[in-house]
Amino acid sequence: MLEVAVIALRWLQYSGAVVLLGAPLFLLYSFRGGVAPNLAWARPTLIGAAIVVALGSLAALVAQTAVMAGSLSEALKPASLSFMVTGTALGLAMVARAVVAVLALVAVVALKSGRALWCVTATAGLVVAASFAWTGHAGATEGPGGPLHLVADIAHAVAAALWLGALGALTILLMRRTSPEDLAIHRALHGFAGLGTLAVVLLVLTGLVNSWFLVGPARVGDLGASLYGRLLIAKLILFGAMLAFAASNRFRLTPALGAALHTAAPSSAAMGDLRRSLLLETGLGLALLAVVAAMGTLQPPASL
Template identity: 80%
Template structure:
């Protein structure tokens, strides 16, 4: 039961982190502050993301301590929690994550929507996303390759948050009940395509580096023999599926919307097709995060 709680809390923290980093960055480069369409959802969304990260991190600290101590009653003792925070990188990372999330929450509540708010919350999200390297496998590698693995894991987490968070923001924008500014949405889609391509390229490179350390070339043939390997295969399948949707959005649906707008025709059907594709891609991304949450609790093939 505790292991299930750890996995669920990991997924919640991942979800909050991608929103706290990717969503404000999407707004920052897409709409020049608060002049974009239907941005009333932005502040409440960032507030929820910050709260989820803060509470999720603290709850995960207790749950992880309980796993290590053997029981929840032992985990809530000050001595156990103190050791977890001061004696392990895992515990310290969770505390840092919670503190940064609380600071981000204060910023969101105290600052008006605009470029300053988007920039500050992006910074908070960047720190939160990077902290996952110390609660996963990235910080466990010893020896001369340890620093490279840690750096790759940090960059991988940040790139994933950029892509998935921006995708979540775009999904929210397309699902807004108020009538959208179609031209602004088209402009945002073009901006998202550039950032998405960069994020995907970084994810591929850093993913290969991480796989080198966690799996190793000699174990590729036996990848399906372990649960970690099976989940890694599933993660790659989900990633490929997201790429298919992303390519369709960029090279077919977004240009189609541009042509409709340029011709002065009704864009509702083009927007509906885009909306379905983007929502589906976002749901696949949420499932992918769940797979990653499980993988983070398992020993990789290189450790067996």
């Protein structure tokens, strides 16, 4: 039961970090010098993400301590928590993650919505995302390849947040959409296409580097023999499905919306198709994060 709690709390932290990093980055590059739609949702969304990361990190600290100590009652003792924080990199990272999230929360409450706030929250999200790599499999890689694996894992997390966080922001935009905002939303969708492609390329390249270290070329054929390998296969299937939706959005649905706006035709049908597609793609992204959360608790094939 404690192991399940650890995985669930990792998923919550991943989800919060994705929003904290990806959503403000999306806002920074999507509406530069142009008319933006109503972004009243951005502040409460970032507040929610910061709270999820902060509380999720502290709860994960207790859950992970309980796993190591053998019981929840033992984990709640100050001596056990103190050892976890001061004696392990994982415990220290969880506390650092919570502190950064609280600082982001203060910034969201104190600053006006705009570029300064988006930069601050994106920076906080970057630190949170990097902390997962620091205490994950990449941080444990020894030898001359260790720094390369760590950098690749951080880049992988940032690229994932850029894609998934933007997906979340786009989904909220379309759910709250009003007709006068359609042109601005279309610009945002069109502008995301290039950076979305960059995120996918980074995910593929850094994913190959991570797999080289965690699986190894000699074990690729035996992926199905371990739980980690089966979860990796599930992750790749989910990633492929997300790519299919992303390609449909970019090459079919977004141009259809642009054509409707260009001819002054009603855009509600095109917006409805985009909304459904983005909702499904976002759901797949959340499922993918759950798979990644479970993978982070398992030994990869290369270490067996």
